[in-house]
Amino acid sequence: MKKITLLAGLTMLIVFNCLAQEDGVPTGYKLKHSMRLIKVYQDRNNKPDLADFNFWINDYWFKIDKTEVVDRVEYIRITIPTTISFNNTTKKFEPEPHYENPLRWREHGWPDGVPIDSDDFNSWLWIAKADFDEFKEDYFGKVPFQFVFSGMAIPFKYRPAEGTHASSILNGDINIGTFLGIRLPIFNNTGGINFGGSLGVSSLPMNASNNHGILDNSSESISGFNYGAAVIFDWQKKFQIGLVMGYDHGVGDLSRSYIYQDKSWFAISFNYKFLDFDSAPSKPKQHSENEVSKAGH
Secondary structure (H helix, E strand, O other), X not given: OHHHHHHHHHHHHHHHHHHOOOOOOOOEEEEOOOOOOOEEEEEEOOEEEEEEEEEOOOOOOEEEEEEEEEOOEEEEEEXXXXXXXXXXXXXXXXXXXXXXXXXXXXXXOOOOOOEOOHHHOOOOEEEEHHXXXXXXXXXXXXXXXXXXXXXXXXXXXXXXXXXXXXXXXXEOOEEEEEEEEEXXXXXXXXXXXXXXXXXXXXXXXXXXXXXOOOOOOOOEEEEEEEEEEEEEEEEOOOEEEEEEEEEEEEOOHHHHHEOOEOOEEEEEEEEOOOEEOOOOOOOOOOOOOOOOEOOOO
């Protein structure tokens, strides 16, 4: 049975790594908050128009297009996409309202140095690439929640005092399992907190101290499964660690006299890549997060 348990565990590891979704690709970028005022320029003839400028608002996320060097300074062209002029059929930005005919700030009487706003959505803007490189951070979109499924490994268990064991112990049992739950995003979906249940297989060591059916100094292991509840923390779905409260249920004759049969234990888990059942993000208030083709190429 022990060999069967180990084989089943290795099989689950292979399956989960094959099924798991690849690491998430950012929807776009945001600029970190800073004390520096970042200048924004409009596009004219596919180059930054340095005649007038406004200031960037850090609440917006954007997509990048290309770079251009003007007066030995490198600039990067960006756009703040919204659903207003995005064509879901062609997967392209429509020319109207602002890509070909942007609202010229000076022509509308707007002075230099005012913050950009919704009038600047769906138009080409330029910022210094040095500002982009210094303050950029990935934007993954705002997702209210997702159903997630992952592989789970538990290297040890903390067992409270029970029966003939007057004190708590740490067990290094072999534990491989699964986690199914709901993921709540934090820090603009850079991280997540996941709540759910776990189910897995275990190899449970038996000896006279934890099993009334063993009367000598011999020891052996029996197979079983574990079940419980878990809270998993992840960072960009790459680093995942969790807290688990679970129970072991052994199988076979010795399981009937096992003092920890269906008794609670606590552990730290390490999880593998997530498979998201609801990987398509919902639309935030600002704009659509559909993958788009760049305009202006």
